[in-house]
Amino acid sequence: MTVTQLSHVAMEMGVILLSNGAETYRVEESMHRICIALGAKEAEIFVVPTTIIISVTLEGEVPLTRTRRIHSRKIDLTKVSEINHLSRHICYEPTNYKDLLADIRRIDTIPSYPYYLHVLAFAFISQMFTLFFGGSLMDSCVGFLIGIGIKLQMDIMSRFEANVFFTNIVGGLIASTVAVTAAGLGLSTNMNTIIIGSIMTLVPGLAITNSIRDIIAGDYLSGLAKGVEALLIGAAIAAGVAVPLSLLRPFWGG
Amino acid sequence: MNYITPCLYAFGASLAFAIVFNIPRNKLLLSALGGMLGQLIYVVFQLVISNDVILYLLSTIAISLYAEVLAxxxxxxxTIYLAVALIPLVPGGGIYYTMLYFINGEIDLGISTGIHTLLISGALAVGIIMVSSTVNLVRKVMLKSKTKIRKKFKYGKNT
Incomplete structure (x- = not known):
């Protein structure tokens, strides 16, 4: 395998890992493992949440450096898990370039769950958390509707490439507007529970987990970046919820 | 019944979150069980301990252990198991009430709730850090002892 092919394979796998929600240290470790397993003498990899830099040296050849900027990130842990399997597999069994590329392409095109299931999942999260925080059945049905609304809103906003914070502000806005309205119409008695339950759909669970795990692994740069992202998302949700609450309260008296 | 229903709700919510995170089909149930486990530990220890920061710490330790072992x-x-199981423990209510007190003008209550929420988030982080650092340490010690045994065996064969 030439140095170009080797760095290409490692880079493709790293990009799939990073853009689908793996921790930064996992991306670095897997890419390093792959390079060494495929016969590199030295491999230096630097990863932050938006960029991958890889520099590979083969025995008796000039080192090669590649950079890739990651523009869009989504969460698809199936792909992370599959690439993880593949990188372990490479270490035990020798493979050639073509097979590896085919494997990577297969993993990259694994379909995620169908869209309606995602919408239902959002609605279900919202409903379950409303019940979890002590809401009645009627409250949870309002939560169900809010969940659907938030998912649709997030998709529309992401189609226009709105930033994460604005998306979350609008999400919080929808949650509290619907909850305050439902309380005003007499559909429910405790709008606080509905709001708390439905903003749980926006909670950046993966960002929190990844930031803590990156910091433990010694990757302070990425860990802090993810942690700040999680904090800002939390602040955005609170800001979005606060606006209708303070504006609509005098009218509905909730 | 009061103790079981929150666990069931946490299980349902975790299952839905597992779908949102696109977790592989055969691991959906296992990861959702983690969310239920965290709540179960919380509810069980609630009978003994009244400080909820410590309760959150215990639940986080339980789910991190569960996640590390299953991984x-x-x-x-x-991450597949940890991220999903952690979500029911995230203090969403704390964030909301902090904000609510502030916009109602009750600054003192807002600050005390905010600090309480921060403490809970700290407990979550500390729980994860404690478990995964310990697991890493144990793994490294075991690896080292394994290679030592292997070396001894080799030398024994040679001589």
Whole structure:
């Protein structure tokens, strides 16, 4: 395998890992493992949440450096898990370039769950958390509707490439507007529970987990970046919820 | 019944979150069980301990252990189990009430609730850090002792 092919394979796998929600240290470790397993003498990899830099040296050849900027990130842990399997597999069994590329392409095109299931999942999260925080059945049905609304809103906003914070502000806005309205119409008695339950759909669970795990692994740069992202998302949700609450309260008296 | 229903709700919510995170089909149930486990530990220890920061710490330790063990057993990343199980423990209510007190002008209550929420988030972080650092340490010690035994065996064969 030439140095170009080797760095290409490692880079493709790293990009799939990073853009689908793996921790930064996992991306670095897997890419390093792959390079060494495929016969590199030295491999230096630097990863932050938006960029991958890889520099590979083969025995008796000039080192090669590649950079890739990651523009869009989504969460698809199936792909992370599959690439993880593949990188372990490479270490035990020798493979050639073509097979590896085919494997990577297969993993990259694994379909995620169908869209309606995602919408239902959002609605279900919202409903379950409303019940979890002590809401009645009627409250949870309002939560169900809010969940659907938030998912649709997030998709529309992401189609226009709105930033994460604005998306979350609008999400919080929808949650509290619907909850305050439902309380005003007499559909429910405790709008606080509905709001708390439905903003749980926006909670950046993966960002929190990844930031803590990156910091433990010694990757302070990425860990802090993810942690700040999680904090800002939390602040955005609170800001979005606060606006209708303070504006609509005098009218509905909730 | 009061103790079981929150666990069931946490299970349902975790299952839905597992779908949102696109977790592989055969690991959906296992990861959702983690969310239920965290709540179960919380509810059980509530009978003994009244400080909820410590309760959150205990639940986080339980789910991190669960996630680390299952990740080793099923040979998949720990995040798959940890991220999903952690979500029911995230203090959403704390964030909301902090904000609510502030916009109602009750600054004192807002600050005390905010600090309480921060403490809970700290407990979550400390729980994860404690478990995964310990697991890493144990793994490294075991690896080292394994290679030592192997070396001894080799030398024994040679001589």
């Amino acid at each position: 080793r057993l099923t040979k998949s990343p720990t």
